Amino acid sequence: MSRLGLARLQRSPKPRRPKGGERSFRIAAFFWGVAEASLFFVVPDLLISWVAMNRGFRAGAWTSLWAALGAAIGGAVIFLWSANDPTGAHRAVAAVPAISETMIAQAQADIDRNGWFVASMKGPLTSTPYKVYALLAPRSGAPLAAFAPAALPVRLPRFLLVAGAFALIGRLLRDRVDRRILLAAFTSGWLLFYLWFWLAHPG
Numbered sequence: 001m002s003r004l005g006l007a008r009l010q011r012s013p014k015p016r017r018p019k020g021g022e023r024s025f026r027i028a029a030f031f032w033g034v035a036e037a038s039l040f041f042v043v044p045d046l047l048i049s050w051v052a053m054n055r056g057f058r059a060g061a062w063t064s065l066w067a068a069l070g071a072a073i074g075g076a077v078i079f080l081w082s083a084n085d086p087t088g089a090h091r092a093v094a095a096v097p098a099i100s101e102t103m104i105a106q107a108q109a110d111i112d113r114n115g116w117f118v119a120s121m122k123g124p125l126t127s128t129p130y131k132v133y134a135l136l137a138p139r140s141g142a143p144l145a146a147f148a149p150a151a152l153p154v155r156l157p158r159f160l161l162v163a164g165a166f167a168l169i170g171r172l173l174r175d176r177v178d179r180r181i182l183l184a185a186f187t188s189g190w191l192l193f194y195l196w197f198w199l200a201h202p203g
Contacts, residue, residue, distance in 0.1 A: 033070020052163040053170035060163030072151035078134035098201040
């Protein structure tokens with residue numbers, strides 16, 4: 001190798017490794033994604049939005065990816081449960097706050113019309129949790145090998161949209177608004193969202 005080539009190689013930046021805090025957020029997002037895609041009822045968007053608002057879009061995007069990977073695992077858990085014990089799985093999912101028998105029936109009707117993948121992609125638009133589609137997918141003929149990785153195109157776009165929106169909010173407000181006020185507004189916003197969601201979707 002020539003001296004010039006060696007000098008360029010030495011000057012080339014090393015791959016950026018996630019900082020300790022970012023690594024912790026990614027791990028938390030993964031397990032949150034697993035939990036929310038199974039029986040937990042608070043979306044990982046809360047963590048994603050906090051990371052993006054305070055650390056920027058890149059950190060929020062990585063958190064989004066790990067949350068989506070976790071959703072693939074959590075969805076697979078419900079899928080397998082439903083395939084082996086449909087009555088027990090149905091009872092458990094229907095007991096999650098904001099999920100009703102009407103919501104499950106509407107999701108099944110959408111799957112019957114459009115197929116499980118298209119119906120799952122429409123879930124964020126209809127406020128239907130991913131776990132509902134995981135519950136219904138086995139009886140709709142979806143193979144687990146296709147359903148589990150489908151969590152990425154189904155879940156990731158919304159997560160990235162949340163990350164982008166809150167990264168912009170953070171960029172605009174971090175240096176202009178006191179951190180305590182920003183935290184209070186963030187917390188109040190999510191509390192109001194869930195108050196509205198649970199009132200609009202009684203389970």
